[in-house]
Amino acid sequence: xxxxxxxxxxxxxxxxxxxxxxPDPRQPARSRSVGSAPLPDAALTGSRIRQRRLxxxxxxxxxxxxxxxxxxxxxxxxxNRRPIxxxxxxxxxRRLDTTPEMLSRGAGEALVAILAEAAGAHPQSGADPASAxxxxxxxxxxxxxxxxxxxxxxxxxxTVQALGDRLTHDPKLxxxxxxxxxxxxxxxxxxxILTGGRAPEPEWQARFLRNLREDxxxxxxSAQALVAYFETGxxxxxxxxxxxxxxxxxxxxxxxxxxxxxxxAGGATPEEVLHGxxxxxxxxSLRSLALQWLRGYRDDARRLPLGRLRAAADACxxxxxxxxxxxxxxxxxxxRRLASRPSRPGQAGVGLLCxxxxxxxxxxxxxxxxxxxxxxxGCPLWPLFQALxxxxxxxxALLEPAGARPLRFMAVAxxxxxxxxxxxxxxxxxxxxxxxxxxxxADGRALPGAWGEVLPVGPGCRACPRQRCPARREPSILxxxx
Amino acid sequence: MGSHILLIEDEPxxxxxxxxxxxxxxxxxxxxxxxxxxxETIRERRPDMVILDVMLPHRSGYDILRDLRAEPTHADxxxxxxxxxxxxxxxxxxxxxxxxxFMTKPFSNAEVLATVRxxxxx
Numbered sequence: 001x002x003x004x005x006x007x008x009x010x011x012x013x014x015x016x017x018x019x020x021x022x023p024d025p026r027q028p029a030r031s032r033s034v035g036s037a038p039l040p041d042a043a044l045t046g047s048r049i050r051q052r053r054l055x056x057x058x059x060x061x062x063x064x065x066x067x068x069x070x071x072x073x074x075x076x077x078x079x080n081r082r083p084i085x086x087x088x089x090x091x092x093x094r095r096l097d098t099t100p101e102m103l104s105r106g107a108g109e110a111l112v113a114i115l116a117e118a119a120g121a122h123p124q125s126g127a128d129p130a131s132a133x134x135x136x137x138x139x140x141x142x143x144x145x146x147x148x149x150x151x152x153x154x155x156x157x158x159t160v161q162a163l164g165d166r167l168t169h170d171p172k173l174x175x176x177x178x179x180x181x182x183x184x185x186x187x188x189x190x191x192x193i194l195t196g197g198r199a200p201e202p203e204w205q206a207r208f209l210r211n212l213r214e215d216x217x218x219x220x221x222s223a224q225a226l227v228a229y230f231e232t233g234x235x236x237x238x239x240x241x242x243x244x245x246x247x248x249x250x251x252x253x254x255x256x257x258x259x260x261x262x263x264x265a266g267g268a269t270p271e272e273v274l275h276g277x278x279x280x281x282x283x284x285s286l287r288s289l290a291l292q293w294l295r296g297y298r299d300d301a302r303r304l305p306l307g308r309l310r311a312a313a314d315a316c317x318x319x320x321x322x323x324x325x326x327x328x329x330x331x332x333x334x335x336r337r338l339a340s341r342p343s344r345p346g347q348a349g350v351g352l353l354c355x356x357x358x359x360x361x362x363x364x365x366x367x368x369x370x371x372x373x374x375x376x377x378g379c380p381l382w383p384l385f386q387a388l389x390x391x392x393x394x395x396x397a398l399l400e401p402a403g404a405r406p407l408r409f410m411a412v413a414x415x416x417x418x419x420x421x422x423x424x425x426x427x428x429x430x431x432x433x434x435x436x437x438x439x440x441x442a443d444g445r446a447l448p449g450a451w452g453e454v455l456p457v458g459p460g461c462r463a464c465p466r467q468r469c470p471a472r473r474e475p476s477i478l479x480x481x482x
Numbered sequence: 483m484g485s486h487i488l489l490i491e492d493e494p495x496x497x498x499x500x501x502x503x504x505x506x507x508x509x510x511x512x513x514x515x516x517x518x519x520x521x522e523t524i525r526e527r528r529p530d531m532v533i534l535d536v537m538l539p540h541r542s543g544y545d546i547l548r549d550l551r552a553e554p555t556h557a558d559x560x561x562x563x564x565x566x567x568x569x570x571x572x573x574x575x576x577x578x579x580x581x582x583x584f585m586t587k588p589f590s591n592a593e594v595l596a597t598v599r600x601x602x603x604x
Contacts, residue, residue, distance in 0.1 A: 178537060181566035183492045185588035189499035192591040204502065211495045 017448050045089070045104045047137035050078035052096045052103065062406030067091040071188060080134075111136045118150040164447040174225045183219045202218050246291060249364060251279050257349075257365055258342040262298045263306055270294035292361070299342065304329055304337045313338070320392050320412050320434060329479035331394055331414045335434040339365055350410070353384050357428055367435050369407035370399075380471040381457045383413035384433035391415045391429050398438065398451040400459045408438040410451065484508040485602050488529035490520050490546075491564065494536050500533070503591045504598065517541030520548055524556070531602055533594075536565040536572075544579055551580035560601035564589075 051061055063076040065089065076082040084092075085104070093100045093183050115132035119125065134145040193200060200208065261268040273294050274280055280290040316322035320338060324331040335345060339352035351367030359377055366372055378384070383395040392414070399409045413433035420427055458464030461474045486502055491497045492515040501511045514523045517538030524532060532550075536543035542565060550556045564582040567573060576584045583597050 012488045182496065185566075186493060186495035186499060188588045189496060189503070189591055189594075193499055193502060194589070196504070200502070208499070208502075213499060215495055336557045 004031055011165045016054050016095065044080060044133040044137050045084050046076075046080040046082070047134055048103045049084075049092055049096065051099055051137050051140075053078075056096060058096075060454050063092070063095060066095055082228065103317045110162050111143055114147045114150050115143060118146060145372045176222065180219065180222045180226065183215050183222060187215045187219065187449075190215070201266060216336075244283065245364070247279065247282060247286050249366070251277060251290075252365070256342055256343055259294075260342075262294065263301045272300050294420070296336075300333055300340070304333055306337075309334070309337050310339070330416060332416045332430070334444045335412060335414070335432045338434055340416060348437040350437075352431045353378070353382070354434070355384055355431050356432075357415075358386060359385060359388070364432070367409070370401050370409055371463070372458035373463060378460045379458045379464065379474070381469075382433060384431050387413040387415040387431045388429060391417065396451070397455045398453075399435075400454045402456065408454060410436045410438055412436075416473065485530040486512070486527070487598065488512045488514065488524060488527055489533045490514045490517075490523070490538065490543070491533070491535040492516070493535075498540060499591070499596065504551045505597060507595060507598075508599070515539070515594045517543070517546060520564050524550060524559075525552060529559075531560040531562070531598065533562045533564060533598075536563060536567070536576075547576070547579045547581060556588050560604065562597055562601060 023441070042132070053060070057220035059226065060074055060078070064071040067074075068091070069088070073082065077084050078414060089100045089103060093103050096103070114135045114258070115135060119127035119129040132143075133372045135146075190211050194205065194208055194212070199205065259273065261273060262270065268276075270291060274287065274291050277290075281287055285443065302348045312323045315327055320334045321331060323338075324334045327334070336352065336354075339350050343349060350369050351370055352363065352365040353361060353372075354363035355361050355378075360481045361372075362379060364372055374377065382399070383397050386397075387393070387395040394412060394414050396410070398411045399411050401409070411433055413431060414429040418428050418430050456466060458466055460470055461469075461476060464472075464476050465471075467476065483506070487509050489497060489500055489504070489511055491500070491513070494515075497513050497515070501513060504511045509561075512523075514520060515538070518540035518603065520534075520538065520541065530601075534543045534547060543565075547561060547563065549558070549564050550561070557580075560582045561580070562583045562585060563576045564587060565576070566584050566587045573584050582601055582604065585593065
């Protein structure tokens with residue numbers, strides 16, 4: 001019964017419940033319901049006495065007798081309903097083999113403070129900061145756990161803040177920028193001397209010209225190093241092991257996203273391909289993800305062989321919708337197959353994104369210039385997600401991702417039902433989006449058709465600089481304006 | 483005799499350019515490039531003004547400034563801080579540690595000269 005009250009008290013404060021009758025001291029203290037009137041932190045001596053007594057397995061009646069008070073009076077003290085101090089506290093502390101300070105102040109004052117802080121930070125929880133001390137006294141383990149979590153939260157909050165301030169967080173980036181600013185400062189100052197109203201003496205002039213030459217060389221090198229840093233990101237391995245989907249992507253990227261051994265009849269089975277690729281066997285989750293993907297690739301290749309795709313693509317000027325109509329297959333298959341064609345040298349790659357109906361990205365072939373979030377959801381404006389609200393209808397748009405380079409991508413997406421096993425099974429949808437760089441798409445031509453206005457999109461809200469966006473669901477960690 | 487300026491900066495070409503424009507204005511300029519011995523150098527040379535870079539080898543300009551301000555003889559010494567970071571919190575830090583002025587790189591020669599003139603006229 002006591003357990004029920006404890007469970008309910010998570011949702012609302014329990015009614016004041018006194019237990020004048022002595023409970024069984026062998027029962028663990030934490031499973032018991034104790035009266036709980038809100039009291040100031042300082043007045044928790046009674047709760048600590050009770051806790052200590054229960055820890056020692058001493059009955060209330062026995063302790064009362066030994067210190068010369070009535071059991072009901074001790075009960076009131078233990079429920080913080082009567083003040084206690086002086087000789088009585090001393091006597092009780094001695095009998096409980098502790099000090100009056102431990103009982104009156106408790107070891108958990110720091111704990112109380114941090115719990116009060118936690119409660120204060122989340123007033124909507126209904127936790128009363130003033131009763132933090134009672135929690136510490138009665139449920140020390142739970143209180144310690146809460147305090148640990150509160151401390152952990154503090155650390156995480158600081159980490160997030162540091163990540164937001166990349167200059168602080170990323171020493172390599174800070175050093176690179178500092179180097180560039182130093183050289184620029186020297187160049188600006190030197191150039192100011194050389195071009196100012198008063199020309200320096202010839203020997204000084206020669207010296208400053210030499211400095212300028214040196215500095216401009218240094219500036220070029222620093223700028224190149226900075227660009228290289230942004231292209232590649234932090235050194236591999238500096239962020240711990242890759243996630244399974246990242247490992248699969250890396251492997252596919254090395255293979256050029258095209259697996260000839262799974263094309264056509266008489267090739268390898270998906271299991272054989274998996275067996276022959278040690279990188280895909282690093283973990284069970286990676287292995288199962290890779291096998292699922294390889295089987296999908298094999299099925300797609302059977303349904304739409306490369307030769308047929310090529311012929312139809314040539315006849316339809318690369319338009320995926322026309323290709324699907326010509327072949328009489330579904331558009332999602334065409335989009336996937338267009339993204340697994342062997343790439344020709346010098347051609348820009350294409351991108352492919354797949355998601356389930358929850359918006360979770362299930363497959364990603366990245367394309368240069370179109371940033372994808374490393375974790376979490378993408379940009380709600382992507383046709384990939386728009387397609388989910390219009391199943392079976394092709395959605396297309398000309399996208400301009402946020403970024404320094406003004407690149408545009410032709411995006412074609414569709415959401416299709418996934419075949420279900422039997423009547424009554426829930427119908428789920430998967431969406432696919434093909435991304436073709438506007439100025440370098442796979443067959444060197446722009447896709448025909450009306451592309452309409454350019455749609456500005458982002459990589460997902462957290463890393464998107466477009467502040468004023470109707471689809472924004474959370475603030476960006478990037479500083480700066482729209 | 484012009485005022486005596488101590489320039490503490492580890493980037494040789496910035497040092498050279500600044501020294502040139504300051505000397506041309508008639509100031510006497512000493513230079514120093516190491517953070518660890520900067521405080522000692524200020525004590526020895528007794529300049530009328532210090533131009534102090536933040537990112538110095540071995541010791542930050544902020545630390546040098548803080549220790550400098552703790553010495554009563556240097557409580558009012560004009561100190562111009564040079565930094566590549568112009569964020570508010572860096573500015574706040576410099577002000578809290580007692581910088582007379584705060585200059586963000588890349589600055590123009592005219593800005594530097596105007597600020598030096600203003601600080602020495604106080």
